[in-house]
Amino acid sequence: MGSAIRLKDIIMKIAIIGSGLSGLACADHLRAAGHEIALFDKARGPGGRMSTRRMASAIGDISFDHGAQYFTARDPAFVSIVREWEKSGVAGRWPVAGDEAWVGVPAMNAPIKALAAGHNVTWSTRIIKMVKADAGWQLQTDDGLIDTVFDQVICAIPAEQAADLLLPWEPNFASIASATLSDPCWTLMLAFDQPSGIADPIFRDDVTIGWAARNSDKPGRDGPETWVVQASPEWSRVHLEDSPEDVTAALSDHFAELAGVSLPPPLVVSAHRWRYARSGRTDSSALYSDEHKLGVCGDWMIGPRIECAWLSGRALAQMILA
Template sequence: MNQTNTTTKPVQKFAIIGAGMAGIACARTLMQAGHRVTVFEKSRGTSGRMSTRTSAFGTFDHGAQYFTVRDARFEQALATTPNICKPWSANAVRVLDAMGRVLEAARHSEDKHWVATPGMNALVKAWAQPLVQTDSIHFESKVFKIERDTLQPSLWQLHSEEPEGAQSVFSGFDQVLLAIPSDQAIDLLRNSNINMEKAAALNKVQVAPCWTLMVAFPNAAQPGLITLGPQWNAARSVHHRVAWLARESSKPGRGHIERWTVQASAAWSQEHLEDAPERAQAKLLKAFSEITGIRATPAHAEVHRWRYAKTLQPLGATHMLSKKQGIGLCGDWCLGHRVEDAFISGLELALDAL
């Protein structure tokens, strides 16, 4: 064995909580650096808000609708999966007034819009494959407590709720990195009696919820009917209920059946956060018809509530890390709400933790 390299750091064991873009970007960076990584994800799969919902009529990107590429490191990472990401023109994103009329002066965007294919979840899933193949991701595993390892007090152990009410303890971690929404991070640290350095900054972060409506109109695909409703494929709206609309079938790699994803405004979502899904769906369907002029009853309609969706007040730093404690935090909320923000946050935390 070559002993000449005296600067090589010992292999560390990392626990990463959350398998969205930030968590996977962090995990893959640490794994590529030769460290041992275990990811804990409370849901059944990766991707977080880069999610794709499957229906009998096709898929819906019911979380992040697209992403931009501004950072060279993000561009370099995307180049590792060249066949997954495609540009989406969306006929230039429109901006609508409350009546659904196009404000022509504000219709063009400087950033190119990109989507993953065949759904937005494909990118994070691809990047997570090395972790999946080595059984380094525990799905349906909700970490509810972090504490010092019983046998090795200098290390950490995690308590997790598993399927069917079971609980597990995972031990021996040098560092624990949280890639979850800021409010969830605050709760987990509080439940664990961990007073993280500069934790007061977390309380200033504000993240708004979002109700998302998904509708499908299979009859619009009949011969002789090219499209249903407006002749644009994506729009921002100042309607008090709706902030964004997108024709899913206009995105590359999707099916041809007419499908729309409608995302509610932050203010309306906050006001109606605890509404029953049926009530939120009815109100958003009404707003959708008002904006688009589509009065037909959809063959498929459902809603999803994102409790943490759009960052209103970010942390103002790429991440948080207490090297002394071995506790770190990352997420899009550190910088903003873009997919790219999540990537940069996870990457920077990993590089700082090395």
Template sequence: MAIAIIGAGVAGLSAASDMKRAGREVVIFDKGRGAGGRLSTRRASTPAGDLRFDHGAQFFTARDTGFRALVSDLESRGHVAKWAPSRVALSTDGGTWSPAPLHSEDDWYVGAPSMNSLVKGMAEGHDVRWGERATGLSIREDGRYVHIDASGWQGPFETVIFAIPAEQARELLADTSPELASEAAASVTAPCWAVMLAFDTPIETGWDVAEVSGSPLNLLVRNSSKPGRANEETFVLHATPEWTRTNVDMEKEQVAEELSGLFSQITGAGAPSLAAAHRWLYAKTETAAASPYGWDEAQRIGVIGDWRIAPRIEAAWQSGHALAASLVD
């Protein structure tokens, strides 16, 4: 009997890869039309041509030995590339914004030519059913069934693993596994407004990545500085969780206008040729669960994701890897 995984992100694909290597049959359902999630890439048409923005996660590190091996393989296949941006911390005394250099002991990686290339590379060779949103779970005598929006009940499955944000796991598991639903409810994920900007001419900042304090913006990234991106000048801005929560229902056009205005104040940039906003309701884990994965032995339901460990792409891989190792053993 097959194992079902809900969510074809890094956590779900990590678990799927390990179990497939152990000879298990795995079926993955994902609500997206293609690889992405918080590693999604937004496409935009402009007079200068089509542009791509990494409007979710901006980079990732690889500290775990197993994850480093995966990243090395993906890099050799052209799905991942190292990125060494110039980084600063920006602060102000109420007037001029002052930069202070930042350094990292870790190598930074990005998907190439866009962040979702990481997930695309991991998904190769797997039975991933895109555009399949899971809306329910039923435990029956002959196994577990997953309700898919467009096609009804799918199953039976021996095990069902949820690799989705904590808030979604809480809702889907409320009736079938109250304990796992309670763990998910205890995890807090911060929202984030992201704004994508394009400019007709280069913006002279002296940096590619700026961590900002004392502003509704907390991260500014020159998207076009990443390997494999287009030559057009593009930036991605992330607002603070506090500002996002206060303005979570603001219209996208107003968010783009306000945050691009703040960007101009900080950098001196002129009006962008394109400004668009995207709201991430579940962007960054603030309160993690107490273990790398959740497991309900009686119902044979698992829960994985970066929210179990820490807000890092590598943590999502570690969560899926940890549950798969337990099931294979």
């Protein structure tokens, strides 16, 4: 009597669009099951919402964690992963932000860089279309169609971007993504070559500034005093289309007022607009169509925490392998 062919006995070629924590978590689990994984990301390097920005100054390059400021670990499986990051030196605790707060070391994107290093990731590649081939899927970029035919495709990108890719193939998935909107966030980065005079290391929940922190106080950081100032979702939404110069002036003035100081001239200053900063949430941990061999994962499936991205990626991998 012949035995049934099990999925884990079949080596699949799987494409993952998006190389943030969710996509990489999914890739880790699928590769551990023996499958061939190829990841594509429009960014120039690892990070996603855990990105780090480097800027040139008169005293050398200066780094800012201009995305997620810290993360927590509560699910036992994710706690285990974070402990591994800690042992390998790419994560550490940041008590000033709370007893549960962790950050990447020496920058927020360090854990993502470590995960991505073990995978086949093509950077600076924007996927604009998924094409159904006779034997599977092909991906189209701004430069044309990628030759490789994949058995499965996974979308691990923000909901707003996933919706457009999903619509021709899974309208229901696209509808869920379209209805799960992210909050925007204007982020101001400041560096000073002299003490700023600001006493408190963190400010939270102001009507204009939702979060501000002395970035240089995080473990593993060196260089001059740096600050990351993130506007509230409400302020960011109202000023979403303002120029970076106007946002820089407005947030700098409000931050100085909030901190109760006259800020010294900055060594460097820059404003970054995150259109998709704080994710929404759905009733699912991930979405998967066995008919089309098409999956969706991301923090927006579960909630706006870094841990949720990892949990969603793992959940999708389990659905595929099941």
